[in-house]
Amino acid sequence: MSEDLKIRVSREEGEKAVFVMRLNGSLDANTQSALEAKAKEAIDSGAEYLLLDMSAVDYLGSAGMRGIHAITNLLSPDDQSMRSDRLKVINPSPAASKIFKTLGFDSFIDIHGNIDEAIAAL
Amino acid sequence: MSSFLESLNPELRDVIRLTGAPVSYKAGQSVFKYGDVGVAIYIIESGTVRVHDGDLVLNMLGNGDVFGELAALGGVERTASATAEEDLKVLRVESEALFNALQERPAALRGLVKMLCERGSGMAQRMTRRSWKLHAAQQELEIGRRIQAGFLPDGLPKVPGYETSGHFQAARDVAGDFYDAFYIPSIDRLALVIGDVCDKGVGAALFMTLFRSLIRATAQSRTFMTWAVESDPGKTLAPNDLDSGPLVDQTLANTVALTNNYVATTHGKTSMFASLFIGLLDPESGVIDYINAGHEEAFIIGRNGIRQGLPPTGPVVGIFGGAKHDIEAAVLEPGETIFLYTDGVPEATSESGEQFSDQRLRSLLESWQGSADELLQMIVNSVSEFTEGARQHDDITMLASRRDSV
Numbered sequence: 088m089s090e091d092l093k094i095r096v097s098r099e100e101g102e103k104a105v106f107v108m109r110l111n112g113s114l115d116a117n118t119q120s121a122l123e124a125k126a127k128e129a130i131d132s133g134a135e136y137l138l139l140d141m142s143a144v145d146y147l148g149s150a151g152m153r154g155i156h157a158i159t160n161l162l163s164p165d166d167q168s169m170r171s172d173r174l175k176v177i178n179p180s181p182a183a184s185k186i187f188k189t190l191g192f193d194s195f196i197d198i199h200g201n202i203d204e205a206i207a208a209l
Numbered sequence: 210m211s212s213f214l215e216s217l218n219p220e221l222r223d224v225i226r227l228t229g230a231p232v233s234y235k236a237g238q239s240v241f242k243y244g245d246v247g248v249a250i251y252i253i254e255s256g257t258v259r260v261h262d263g264d265l266v267l268n269m270l271g272n273g274d275v276f277g278e279l280a281a282l283g284g285v286e287r288t289a290s291a292t293a294e295e296d297l298k299v300l301r302v303e304s305e306a307l308f309n310a311l312q313e314r315p316a317a318l319r320g321l322v323k324m325l326c327e328r329g330s331g332m333a334q335r336m337t338r339r340s341w342k343l344h345a346a347q348q349e350l351e352i353g354r355r356i357q358a359g360f361l362p363d364g365l366p367k368v369p370g371y372e373t374s375g376h377f378q379a380a381r382d383v384a385g386d387f388y389d390a391f392y393i394p395s396i397d398r399l400a401l402v403i404g405d406v407c408d409k410g411v412g413a414a415l416f417m418t419l420f421r422s423l424i425r426a427t428a429q430s431r432t433f434m435t436w437a438v439e440s441d442p443g444k445t446l447a448p449n450d451l452d453s454g455p456l457v458d459q460t461l462a463n464t465v466a467l468t469n470n471y472v473a474t475t476h477g478k479t480s481m482f483a484s485l486f487i488g489l490l491d492p493e494s495g496v497i498d499y500i501n502a503g504h505e506e507a508f509i510i511g512r513n514g515i516r517q518g519l520p521p522t523g524p525v526v527g528i529f530g531g532a533k534h535d536i537e538a539a540v541l542e543p544g545e546t547i548f549l550y551t552d553g554v555p556e557a558t559s560e561s562g563e564q565f566s567d568q569r570l571r572s573l574l575e576s577w578q579g580s581a582d583e584l585l586q587m588i589v590n591s592v593s594e595f596t597e598g599a600r601q602h603d604d605i606t607m608l609a610s611r612r613d614s615v
Contacts (some may be wrong), residue, residue: 176274190484195524
């Protein structure tokens with residue numbers, strides 16, 4: 088069930104198929120599958136790049152990070168490199184930022200201050 | 210004739226036909242919702258209906274089936290929702306109209322009682338079958354739990370001059386956390402390991418056994434491989450005959466690299482990873498060479514509280530193949546304790562939803578003087594007092610080793 092996480096998906100204007108997913112709430116063992124399902128929906132409808140706006144994520148658990156990694160696998164199923172070029176994180180909350188850093192995900196997934204900055208880096 | 214109507218006595222059948230009215234629903238349209246007070250019985254003439262509680266589908270019913278009868282006849286709240294799965298035609302019988310019609314027809318009333326008893330008895334039979342299935346599943350889980358418990362150390366190694374203690378408390382039947390402590394004779398080091406596999410439940414438990422086994426097997430590979438030749442695990446390379454320094458770093462680097470790269474290349478698609486702290490303690494000097502792979506900071510506790518934190522030196526293991534982990538060193542002075550834990554400790558949640566927090570854990574560590582065993586016991590007591598009455602959300606795992614004072 089995804090009662091504790093709201094996910095809003097929108098497509099950005101521009102040449103590249105960039106979708107923004109705005110997360111609000113808690114990304115954990117109970118909500119990660121909802122995030123994965125929404126991401127899959129976006130990818131099925133043409134998304135090539137996903138930007139995760141995590142400014143309103145008040146809790147991020149390791150299961151949530153698993154969900155994020157699963158999305159990078161969905162975006163680049165054949166990519167053997169460790170870095171994810173198609174998924175970027177926007178403006179993570181202090182709670183989310185801390186987990187990214189502790190688990191070392193910040194070395195593999197780019198974190199940007201805002202959407203424009205992230206799109207410029209694609 | 211539909212099968213539900215067929216099963217009724219002719220008098221009741223006539224009453225239902227007389228009082229019922231045909232109603233149609235489009236696919237996806239709700240017939241009634243969980244919690245609504247029941248006012249009507251529905252008999253399907255064509256199409257299918259999904260009986261569900263949110264996303265959980267309890268039953269799919271089709272042509273000739275009846276639904277909604279218990280809440281309608283009892284005038285109580287619906288215990289599930291009903292939604293047209295495909296375009297649906299039903300005979301809708303309002304319970305009030307039915308009761309009115311039954312007043313003059315005792316034979317039909319008798320038919321209704323019989324119908325309810327038959328359905329009640331059928332439900333009881335299904336419940337019994339379900340209980341047996343649940344019982345079997347619980348037994349399987351219990352077997353899993355017992356086997357998994359075998360992946361934690363039976364007892365902790367007794368190294369002269371050190372006292373080591375571990376604590377493990379699973380949130381569910383099976384767990385993703387683990388700790389380990391074992392002596393590696395070939396390099397004369399005590400390995401101290403704690404790990405936390407992401408996510409929960411059976412999936413995390415399976416990966417816990419994989420991570421733990423890879424770490425133990427790789428860290429002790431020299432011992433195990435020499436054993437095959439020497440047939441005596443104790444008679445491996447004599448540590449005093451060689452400079453074990455480079456071997457220690459090699460053991461650490463190999464253990465983390467092999468574990469990480471094996472899981473990333475073999476199981477990378479599952480996105481399962483573990484955070485991990487592995488320290489190799491030299492009993493003589495107290496030096497601990499360690500890798501912290503995306504795990505909570507470990508602490509060295511001295512006479513005046515926390516003397517040093519040992520933060521991550523690289524990312525989690527299992528998904529980033531080829532990732533680099535730095536090796537760092539710390540010293541455990543006489544009388545000091547190294548304390549390893551998983552996030553289940555600070556994130557233990559009280560009944561009111563408050564977390565135990567890093568601050569509370571730190572303040573316990575800051576004021577600590579005593580044995581490793583007492584330290585863990587004090588934290589366990591403090592956490593269980595804090596969380597009294599609440600459900601345990603995450604595994605709680607700790608490992609501590611104290612160097613004797615001189």
